[in-house]
Amino acid sequence: MDKKFYDLLVKRRSIYALSNKITLSEKDVSELVKHALKYAPTAFNSQSGRIIALYNKNHKKFWDITLTALEKVTPPERFPSTVQKISSFAAGFGTLLFFEDEKAVLKLQQEFPLYKDKFPEWSLESNGMLQFAVWCLLADNDIGASLQHYSPLIDDEVRRQWKISDNWKLIAQMPFGHIEKEADEKTFLPLDERIRFYN
Numbered sequence: 001m002d003k004k005f006y007d008l009l010v011k012r013r014s015i016y017a018l019s020n021k022i023t024l025s026e027k028d029v030s031e032l033v034k035h036a037l038k039y040a041p042t043a044f045n046s047q048s049g050r051i052i053a054l055y056n057k058n059h060k061k062f063w064d065i066t067l068t069a070l071e072k073v074t075p076p077e078r079f080p081s082t083v084q085k086i087s088s089f090a091a092g093f094g095t096l097l098f099f100e101d102e103k104a105v106l107k108l109q110q111e112f113p114l115y116k117d118k119f120p121e122w123s124l125e126s127n128g129m130l131q132f133a134v135w136c137l138l139a140d141n142d143i144g145a146s147l148q149h150y151s152p153l154i155d156d157e158v159r160r161q162w163k164i165s166d167n168w169k170l171i172a173q174m175p176f177g178h179i180e181k182e183a184d185e186k187t188f189l190p191l192d193e194r195i196r197f198y199n
Contacts, residue, residue: 005136012136013186015144016085018092018177022143026055026094029176032141033096036133043122044112048104049130050168052097058162062097062173063090065161069153089148092177096134097158099168100127127171134174144179147172 022029030053037051054062067086074082089095105123109116131147138145151170158170 008136008140012132012139013144013183014146015179015181015183016088016146017179017181018088018144018175019180020091020093021178022093022141024141024143028141029053029094029138029143032137033134036130036137040126040130040133042126043119044108046104046108046123046126048101048123049127050099050101051130051134052099052162052164053094054097055094059092059094060090061161062095062158063087063175065157066150066154066173069150069157073153089146089175091180092175093143094176096174096176097170098127098131098172098174099164099170100124101165101167102169103167124171131172131174138176142179143176145174145176147174149173 024032033051033053037049040049042048063086067083070082070086071079100123105119108119112119135145135147149172155170158164159166159168
């Protein structure tokens with residue numbers, strides 16, 4: 001058994017302490033992201049996932065937008081810790097914004113009405129696999145990342161700032177960069193409570 005992907009599942013972790021000192025170039029990272037977008041599975045081959053990659057000033061601008069939105073809803077006594085968290089993401093090399101094209105989902109609902117209620121679920125599942133594929137490719141290149149979810153607080157401003165189609169629904173945000181601090185040791189529930197085998 002080839003254990004490369006087997007071991008990569010262990011290596012991929014949520015990394016929050018980031019810097020911009022990665023060894024790959026923007027072009028290299030973009031190629032990894034495009035590869036994942038091309039080959040990640042989608043329901044009925046809908047290819048409904050969309051990604052916007054933010055580098056440099058656009059990366060910083062995104063986290064400024066997020067912090068501004070959070071300040072409006074965060075209790076004052078908790079805001080300093082929010083600033084610290086957002087600053088750790090902004091210190092990274094870039095941010096990937098994951099979207100689903102709702103127009104593509106609607107098209108499938110119209111073409112296959114029998115599964116109409118399931119396509120939004122399958123769309124999210126597909127996007128989750130896309131996020132995981134990108135995350136694993138980053139981890140394979142010693143780049144740390146985490147998944148964040150600040151929708152719907154930031155959606156309107158993100159759409160305005162980067163002229164994003166109304167059909168694109170923001171699903172998740174992935175800040176990434178050099179790993180400044182490794183993830184803590186992971187704990188696991190007993191596997192015999194989570195899986196069954198029958199033969």
